[in-house]
Amino acid sequence: MALPNINPTTTKAWKKLESHFEAIKNHQVKSFFEDDSNRAKDLTIKWEDFYVDYSKNRITGETVKLLLELADEVGLKTAMSQYFGGEVINATEGREVLHTALRNPKTAQVLVDGKDVMPEIYEVKDQIKTFSKKVINGEIKGYTGKSITDVVNIGIGGSDLGPAMVVEALTYYKNQLQTHFVSNVDGDHVNEVIKLLDPETTLFVIVSKTFTTQETLSNANTIKAWFLESANEEAVSKHFVAVSTNIENVKAFGIDENNIFPMWNWVGGRFSLWSAVGLSISLAVGFDNFDKLLLGAHKMDEHFKNESFDKNIPVISAMLSVWYNNFFKVETEAVIPYSQYLNQFATYLQQGIMESNGKSVDRNGDKIEYQTGTIIWGEPGTNAQHAFFQLIHQGTKLIPAEFIGFANSLHGNQDHQDKLMSNFFAQTEALLNGKSKEAVIAEFKAHGVSEEIRKQLTPFKVFEGNKPTTTILIDKLSPESLGKLIAMYEHKIFVQGIVWNIYSYDQFGVELGKQLASSILNEINDDSIKTVHDASTANLLSYYKDIAQQ
Numbered sequence: 395m396a397l398p399n400i401n402p403t404t405t406k407a408w409k410k411l412e413s414h415f416e417a418i419k420n421h422q423v424k425s426f427f428e429d430d431s432n433r434a435k436d437l438t439i440k441w442e443d444f445y446v447d448y449s450k451n452r453i454t455g456e457t458v459k460l461l462l463e464l465a466d467e468v469g470l471k472t473a474m475s476q477y478f479g480g481e482v483i484n485a486t487e488g489r490e491v492l493h494t495a496l497r498n499p500k501t502a503q504v505l506v507d508g509k510d511v512m513p514e515i516y517e518v519k520d521q522i523k524t525f526s527k528k529v530i531n532g533e534i535k536g537y538t539g540k541s542i543t544d545v546v547n548i549g550i551g552g553s554d555l556g557p558a559m560v561v562e563a564l565t566y567y568k569n570q571l572q573t574h575f576v577s578n579v580d581g582d583h584v585n586e587v588i589k590l591l592d593p594e595t596t597l598f599v600i601v602s603k604t605f606t607t608q609e610t611l612s613n614a615n616t617i618k619a620w621f622l623e624s625a626n627e628e629a630v631s632k633h634f635v636a637v638s639t640n641i642e643n644v645k646a647f648g649i650d651e652n653n654i655f656p657m658w659n660w661v662g663g664r665f666s667l668w669s670a671v672g673l674s675i676s677l678a679v680g681f682d683n684f685d686k687l688l689l690g691a692h693k694m695d696e697h698f699k700n701e702s703f704d705k706n707i708p709v710i711s712a713m714l715s716v717w718y719n720n721f722f723k724v725e726t727e728a729v730i731p732y733s734q735y736l737n738q739f740a741t742y743l744q745q746g747i748m749e750s751n752g753k754s755v756d757r758n759g760d761k762i763e764y765q766t767g768t769i770i771w772g773e774p775g776t777n778a779q780h781a782f783f784q785l786i787h788q789g790t791k792l793i794p795a796e797f798i799g800f801a802n803s804l805h806g807n808q809d810h811q812d813k814l815m816s817n818f819f820a821q822t823e824a825l826l827n828g829k830s831k832e833a834v835i836a837e838f839k840a841h842g843v844s845e846e847i848r849k850q851l852t853p854f855k856v857f858e859g860n861k862p863t864t865t866i867l868i869d870k871l872s873p874e875s876l877g878k879l880i881a882m883y884e885h886k887i888f889v890q891g892i893v894w895n896i897y898s899y900d901q902f903g904v905e906l907g908k909q910l911a912s913s914i915l916n917e918i919n920d921d922s923i924k925t926v927h928d929a930s931t932a933n934l935l936s937y938y939k940d941i942a943q944q
């Protein structure tokens with residue numbers, strides 16, 4: 395059955411939201427708090443080790459009610475059962491979207507073309523488990539008999555960002571293996587990583603769902619050539635493994651069949667870290683931790699599937715984003731984790747969110763007249779405070795922000811933790827309340843500042859406030875809580891795609907540039923090939939050829 399196909403702007407809820415927006419758009423959230431002593435409690439979801447406070451948003455209880463009516467009207471419930479039930483909801487590519495099956499318990503049953511995929515999922519999980527265990531405990535040796543010390547993940551996009559983000563996020567849980575990631579076709583990337591490696595003790599994990607990706611194959615070939623400078627062909631099977639759906643191409647690259655970790659077409663690249671694409675995670679932190687990551691994601695799946703929408707974290711988070719995107723017409727959203735471990739979290743989310751929902755054609759193939767995918771960006775706090783927070787506090791743009799924090803540190807230094815968390819709380823409070831003219835003047839007076847200077851500087855020191863934030867406070871950063879957090883965003887992406895009536899799981903938008911790059915590459919390599927370009931590109935190419943190939 396096809397996904398529901400409803401233009402959200404034609405729903406009753408949308409119309410109601412439009413007039414509701416007009417009624418409350420200028421209201422101060424501060425005054426909502428003054429008027430309703432239960433607001434903070436009512437607009438908070440406590441689930442397992444997550445405490446999600448969305449009361450500092452520019453909403454009332456009525457907003458939430460209408461947003462959830464919108465979710466109902468666009469058929470979210472039906473779509474959710476199609477998503478989890480393995481229907482072909484990635485209709486433009488003719489595929490199921492079943493990353494959720496990867497974190498199911500063994501006893502679950504998920505049918506694809508009438509066949510239960512759970513047994514294969516568990517076979518591959520066992521393969522990951524056995525292999526990572528043997529690498530970590532030194533049973534698997536390199537070609538000169540030494541244990542493996544370094545692991546290099548070679549992949550890009552979904553075959554890089556998820557594992558790289560998670561490995562960094564779980565650094566605290568890491569074992570002795572050094573993990574590296576090579577993604578960019580810019581040779582600097584691979585060259586700098588190679589400098590750190592010893593071919594005798596390095597394991598290379600080539601991750602490419604299609605095994606046709608230019609960047610990954612170039613990096614893999616460069617690394618293999620470097621490896622063969624010290625080792626012979628037979629040694630390749632001891633040092634190269636691959637994760638792919640394209641078994642033929644992997645074998646043609648020279649990888650031993652026993653060293654292939656399969657994946658499936660029903661797992662989208664940007665949602666694939668739960669599959670063998672996460673092999674480098676399992677190698678870095680051990681299979682048990684990898685499994686806990688999956689368990690956390692599964693718990694979030696169950697929460698999303700079963701919880702009523704008003705207490706459903708991904709649904710609320712997605713609908714708030716729809717509220718800002720489509721009614722306040724904001725262009726961007728920030729994600730600010732107060733954890734250095736989550737340094738790559740926003741980068742990771744950029745692929746998930748923007749590759750999925752950056753679409754301008756609806757499920758009928760018609761041009762869309764409303765806004766879809768938001769731009770997502772962010773950096774860890776407190777560093778972000780010393781970089782772009784100025785604009786969030788006092789700039790002209792409205793930027794809803796999700797603040798993610800962990801109540802308990804892993805390092806155990808309470809002084810650092812309290813300082814970090816006081817900033818975490820202070821920022822959302824400052825964004826909410828701002829600082830009035832009166833408060834600025836009073837502060838000047840208290841410091842004995844002259845009236846002249848006071849008059850001059852007051853406008854610059856005022857903070858309007860009323861900047862929306864959501865606080866996601868989690869007990870502790872662990873493989874399980876990280877799994878929950880990532881899955882939360884995956885489901886948020888899904889909900890938004892359903893509301894916007896788009897297909898979230900294809901990514902045709904990345905194809906055009908790839909095609910052109912390959913024809914330009916041919917042209918660079920062969921002077922006899924002459925392609926028609928616009929004047930700008932033609933000039934750039936000719937300039938490049940002149941100066942780069944001397």
Ligand code: F6P
Pocket residue numbers: 550551552553601602603604605606607610663664749901904
């Ligand atoms: O950027 C486009 C894309 O297809 C992503 O969706 C995917 O994650 C990435 O390229 C890498 O693809 P592959 O795993 O097939 O090498």
